[in-house]
Amino acid sequence: MGVMSLRNLPPSERAFATFVLLAMAAFLTGGLLFTTRQERAGMAQAPAARPRLMAILEGVMAPNTSPAETAMFRTWVQGGAAREGFAPVEAIVTNNCASCHGPGGQFPRITSYEDLRPLAMEEASDSLYATIGARGLHLVAFPLVFLAAAVLYLRRTAWASRKGLMGASAVAVLFDMGQWWLRQGRTGIAWAPWAALVLVATTYLALTGMVLADLWHGSSEGQR
Numbered sequence: 001m002g003v004m005s006l007r008n009l010p011p012s013e014r015a016f017a018t019f020v021l022l023a024m025a026a027f028l029t030g031g032l033l034f035t036t037r038q039e040r041a042g043m044a045q046a047p048a049a050r051p052r053l054m055a056i057l058e059g060v061m062a063p064n065t066s067p068a069e070t071a072m073f074r075t076w077v078q079g080g081a082a083r084e085g086f087a088p089v090e091a092i093v094t095n096n097c098a099s100c101h102g103p104g105g106q107f108p109r110i111t112s113y114e115d116l117r118p119l120a121m122e123e124a125s126d127s128l129y130a131t132i133g134a135r136g137l138h139l140v141a142f143p144l145v146f147l148a149a150a151v152l153y154l155r156r157t158a159w160a161s162r163k164g165l166m167g168a169s170a171v172a173v174l175f176d177m178g179q180w181w182l183r184q185g186r187t188g189i190a191w192a193p194w195a196a197l198v199l200v201a202t203t204y205l206a207l208t209g210m211v212l213a214d215l216w217h218g219s220s221e222g223q224r
């Protein structure tokens with residue numbers, strides 16, 4: 001028996017649904033803020049105090065460089081991560097990193113100046129979002145939030161236009177995935193992440209608004 005309107009659910013389930021939707025909205029907002037902070041870091045002029053690149057090189061990627069090589073990375077980063085001084089770093093990356101991080105590999109592409117400079121400008125962070133990483137956020141976490149919201153709640157609302165909103169959500173998520181994927185290692189498409197941000201935020205707001213309205217006000221259509 002399908003529920004025609006979420007309004008017909010017991011109050012405890014409606015309260016739980018509200019909590020889940022708002023928790024996902026909070027997660028999405030945090031993730032979007034985190035990714036835009038990364039975008040801005042990519043355009044910054046001064047290197048970060050604790051650059052993410054160095055934190056990674058001294059952390060999880062430490063087995064891939066000798067202390068002398070790590071020092072060369074640090075010199076480049078502290079010198080402003082400029083294109084002029086990139087040649088020695090590029091040589092290390094080609095030798096030590098490209099086997100895993102080369103184009104077309106299964107790991108994030110980190111071989112060019114355009115890939116490495118944003119990592120030098122970005123502040124290292126231990127947040128949940130930093131752990132998931134930009135790739136995980138765009139390609140997995142954001143799509144999952146929309147999928148869960150649509151399958152669990154939007155699908156069961158009494159709104160006739162829910163299919164349109166599901167379509168719009170799919171477009172927003174696919175646009176966000178696509179723009180992130182295409183921009184890897186490229187510069188000059190600065191509008192794309194902002195367009196994706198606006199699209200993802202508006203569709204999720206509309207989705208939450210529609211589901212919350214159905215949960216707590218319900219249409220008379222659904223009550224019959």
Ligand code: HEC
Pocket residue numbers: 053056057061064065092093096097098099100101107108110119133134135
């Ligand atoms: C043996 C394979 C391998 C080698 C060699 C390697 N890495 Fe990695 N690297 C990985 C894996 C696996 C991850 C985690 C990928 C993920 O997040 O899915 C990673 C993650 C990273 C990240 C974080 C990416 C992100 O966006 O979260 C950076 C930066 C990085 N590596 C830099 C380097 C550098 C610089 C070198 C060379 C000095 C290097 N790696 C050598 C396998 C490798």
